[in-house]
Amino acid sequence: MPMGDVKEDQPSENGNAGDSALEEKLDVLRKLFNKRDEDQLRIVGVGAGAWGSVFIAQLQNQYGHLRKKVDIRIWRRPGKALSKEFAEQLFSIISGNEDVMRRLIRSYAYAKYAEARLGVRTLYADEILKDGFCVNMVNTPLCPLNVVTHLQEATYRADIVINGLPSTETRKVFEEIGNFWRERQGMLPVVISLAKGVECVLQPHPHILTPCMMIHQAAGLPLENCLYLGGPNIAAEVYDGEYANARLCGADKWRKPLAEFVRQRNFAVWDNSDLITHEVMGGLKNVYAIGAGLVAAVTQESATSKAVYFAHCTSEMIFITHLLAEKPERLAGPLLADTYVTLLKGRNAWYGLQLGNKALTPEMGENIPGKGMIQGISAVGAFYDLLSHSETPVENPETGEKTQPIELCPILKTLHRILHTREADPTAILEALRDKDNVDPSHRIMMTVEGGKAYNPALLATEHSAAESAAHAR
Numbered sequence: 457m458p459m460g461d462v463k464e465d466q467p468s469e470n471g472n473a474g475d476s477a478l479e480e481k482l483d484v485l486r487k488l489f490n491k492r493d494e495d496q497l498r499i500v501g502v503g504a505g506a507w508g509s510v511f512i513a514q515l516q517n518q519y520g521h522l523r524k525k526v527d528i529r530i531w532r533r534p535g536k537a538l539s540k541e542f543a544e545q546l547f548s549i550i551s552g553n554e555d556v557m558r559r560l561i562r563s564y565a566y567a568k569y570a571e572a573r574l575g576v577r578t579l580y581a582d583e584i585l586k587d588g589f590c591v592n593m594v595n596t597p598l599c600p601l602n603v604v605t606h607l608q609e610a611t612y613r614a615d616i617v618i619n620g621l622p623s624t625e626t627r628k629v630f631e632e633i634g635n636f637w638r639e640r641q642g643m644l645p646v647v648i649s650l651a652k653g654v655e656c657v658l659q660p661h662p663h664i665l666t667p668c669m670m671i672h673q674a675a676g677l678p679l680e681n682c683l684y685l686g687g688p689n690i691a692a693e694v695y696d697g698e699y700a701n702a703r704l705c706g707a708d709k710w711r712k713p714l715a716e717f718v719r720q721r722n723f724a725v726w727d728n729s730d731l732i733t734h735e736v737m738g739g740l741k742n743v744y745a746i747g748a749g750l751v752a753a754v755t756q757e758s759a760t761s762k763a764v765y766f767a768h769c770t771s772e773m774i775f776i777t778h779l780l781a782e783k784p785e786r787l788a789g790p791l792l793a794d795t796y797v798t799l800l801k802g803r804n805a806w807y808g809l810q811l812g813n814k815a816l817t818p819e820m821g822e823n824i825p826g827k828g829m830i831q832g833i834s835a836v837g838a839f840y841d842l843l844s845h846s847e848t849p850v851e852n853p854e855t856g857e858k859t860q861p862i863e864l865c866p867i868l869k870t871l872h873r874i875l876h877t878r879e880a881d882p883t884a885i886l887e888a889l890r891d892k893d894n895v896d897p898s899h900r901i902m903m904t905v906e907g908g909k910a911y912n913p914a915l916l917a918t919e920h921s922a923a924e925s926a927a928h929a930r
């Protein structure tokens with residue numbers, strides 16, 4: 457029996473808590489946002505890719521019927537025209553799903569898909585999203601969504617904003633949103649960020665910036681109003697009801713009630729106070745997932761080579777967690793689980809596989825049509841910049857000399873040569889795994905980090921360093 461089939465005592469139609477329990481959960485949140493009886497709690501998703509759309513669709517399925525109390529919307533940019541080939545694919549998906557077909561016929565939307573398939577009409581990403589189709593996850597139809605294409609209209613009065621943008625776009629869009637919020641009266645909104653990716657900032661000293669920090673800086677929102685939801689979650693599987701778990705990380709005041717609000721029978725959401733380090737780990741696993749895809753491709757799926765890679769990449773990830781976190785052992789479970797799911801079914805591992813098989817090249821960019829943003833590419837650049845900087849040395853356990861941390865991360869170094877400087881081809885990843893000096897890399901790493909001696913708190917942005925770097929940029 458799949459884990460998703462576990463039965464509970466009194467599930468409602470959608471398999472979640474009964475209506476009165478849902479209303480109670482909603483009321484708890486409404487109270488926290490000081491809502492009067494006549495006001496709706498306003499929830500808006502920003503960015504409508506695979507995970508952003510699924511997250512909003514889940515809330516819509518759970519709470520959407522309580523219209524007087526809550527308004528759930530999703531914002532995406534207008535104007536993305538879809539090709540005839542896409543329309544043909546979409547039509548065959550619709551034709552293969554009776555429930556979806558009936559729903560479209562009932563809402564008089566079916567004809568437009570038939571016309572687009574014949575090439576007599578163009579479909580747009582925002583219009584198909586209204587019918588529950590996300591361009592980056594077309595095989596998994598969602599429930600109909602309330603789509604808004606005007607950013608100010610969507611976000612100005614929002615209480616809860618779900619950031620479904622890639623990390624690389626988060627700052628830009630939240631700068632714009634911040635301009636609207638500066639005019640706004642009353643209680644500040646809360647953002648739950650789904651983005652996994654990091655930036656490296658070199659001034660006034662090298663450090664990592666996470667999406668929540670970017671939102672905090674760009675929108676001028678207090679950090680305690682920024683939360684991160686991370687988990688081993690594959691969007692389509694979560695929507696299909698596979699049992700999943702996630703952690704909502706952030707300040708006390710918000711994380712518990714919000715975790716309770718977004719959890720569902722098949723989506724257990726725990727809460728955790730450790731915001732920034734969990735977020736950093738979300739970016740880190742994407743780096744090594746790309747490498748795993750490369751190894752799989754260039755060795756034609758050799759199990760032995762993949763296991764060698766896994767041993768080396770976990771060593772490097774452990775090393776990096778010891779540099780960045782005071783209590784790295786707490787991160788090991790979530791990090792490994794997220795790495796595992798990404799190796800099995802994530803886009804980052806898929807991307808590595810395509811590069812290794814020469815179906816894609818780095819020159820084609822980070823945004824792959826039909827798939828979405830490959831977050832690991834920018835994260836490779838960010839971790840490389842951080843760990844190769846002269847201000848962040850560690851002690852080499854064999855020589856006792858100071859060395860750049862990147863020298864202990866041959867996989868990261870090679871990924872940078874393949875993806876960024878593009879001086880190496882995908883097979884170079886195998887060279888990074890070869891033993892060159894008869895030293896077990898995991899032993900070397902343990903010797904380097906033991907007793908917390910490699911921990912460098914300056915490498916992660918705190919509210920203070922983020923303010924400093926913002927001031928420096930001005």
Ligand SMILES: NC(=O)c1ccc[n+]([C@@H]2O[C@H](COP(=O)([O-])OP(=O)(O)OC[C@H]3O[C@@H](n4cnc5c(N)ncnc54)[C@H](O)[C@@H]3O)[C@@H](O)[C@H]2O)c1
Pocket residue numbers: 503504505506507508509532533592620621622623625628629650651652653689690691692827828829830831
């Ligand atoms: N897909 C998953 O299963 C999954 C699971 C967990 C976390 N994540 C993380 O969540 C984040 C979003 O993932 P996704 O799968 O939804 O990504 P995606 O690439 O499918 O979607 C991103 C969305 O953002 C929009 N967008 C991009 N740049 C924009 C800009 N400048 N202005 C406005 N809109 C813009 C795109 O149009 C798209 O709708 C990523 O950081 C990803 O790593 C994804």
Ligand SMILES: O=P(O)(O)OC[C@H](O)CO
Pocket residue numbers: 652687688689690742745794797798801802803804805831
């Ligand atoms: O599809 P990916 O590679 O962006 O990874 C998906 C999620 O991050 C897994 O938790």
